[in-house]
Amino acid sequence: MECGVKPPHSKRRLHSKGVVMRQWPHSPVHRFSERGTYIVTAGAYGKQKFFNTPGKLAFLHDRLLELAGEFELQLQAWAVFSNHYHFVAILRDYPESIRRMISKLHTLTAIYINRLDTAPGRKVWFQYWDTELTFERSILARLNYVNNNAVHHRLVEEAKQYPYCSAS
Numbered sequence: 001m002e003c004g005v006k007p008p009h010s011k012r013r014l015h016s017k018g019v020v021m022r023q024w025p026h027s028p029v030h031r032f033s034e035r036g037t038y039i040v041t042a043g044a045y046g047k048q049k050f051f052n053t054p055g056k057l058a059f060l061h062d063r064l065l066e067l068a069g070e071f072e073l074q075l076q077a078w079a080v081f082s083n084h085y086h087f088v089a090i091l092r093d094y095p096e097s098i099r100r101m102i103s104k105l106h107t108l109t110a111i112y113i114n115r116l117d118t119a120p121g122r123k124v125w126f127q128y129w130d131t132e133l134t135f136e137r138s139i140l141a142r143l144n145y146v147n148n149n150a151v152h153h154r155l156v157e158e159a160k161q162y163p164y165c166s167a168s
């Protein structure tokens with residue numbers, strides 16, 4: 001978990017600034033918020049390595065990608081490990097899209113892992129942190145950081161050798 005990503009409470013926005021667009025008669029109300037780039041880090045409860053097999057890692061990795069699509073997070077980089085993950089995504093409707101996506105991801109993966117380990121109701125996830133990246137240089141630095149996180153954690157010598165990340 002010590003990945004250089006601090007809990008970003010100081011920069012975290014509590015509400016997105018919604019703009020109500022002009023409505024056509026009988027059309028649904030669409031609310032378009034400004035889009036931003038965010039880095040998200042989530043950690044397993046007690047830093048326990050619940051996702052400790054290729055099958056478990058693949059399950060977490062594949063659900064992350066699926067749900068990013070479902071909740072319209074444009075993933076720019078990601079890396080999934082036995083007890084945490086990171087991703088960088090462009091999204092709208094912050095923080096609602098992240099909150100809903102992670103809630104579903106953590107629910108699905110906790111049910112899966114607890115069923116495999118015969119540990120019903122066990123707490124799997126601790127919490128997550130998100131930080132908005134506002135400067136191009138910080139976006140590039142974080143993309144590089146996430147792409148190379150498997151090397152940072154000394155799991156592989158080159159990030160492309162690690163299957164559960166955007167560099168592979």
Ligand code: NI
Pocket residue numbers: 001002003084086149153
């Ligand atoms: Ni990490």
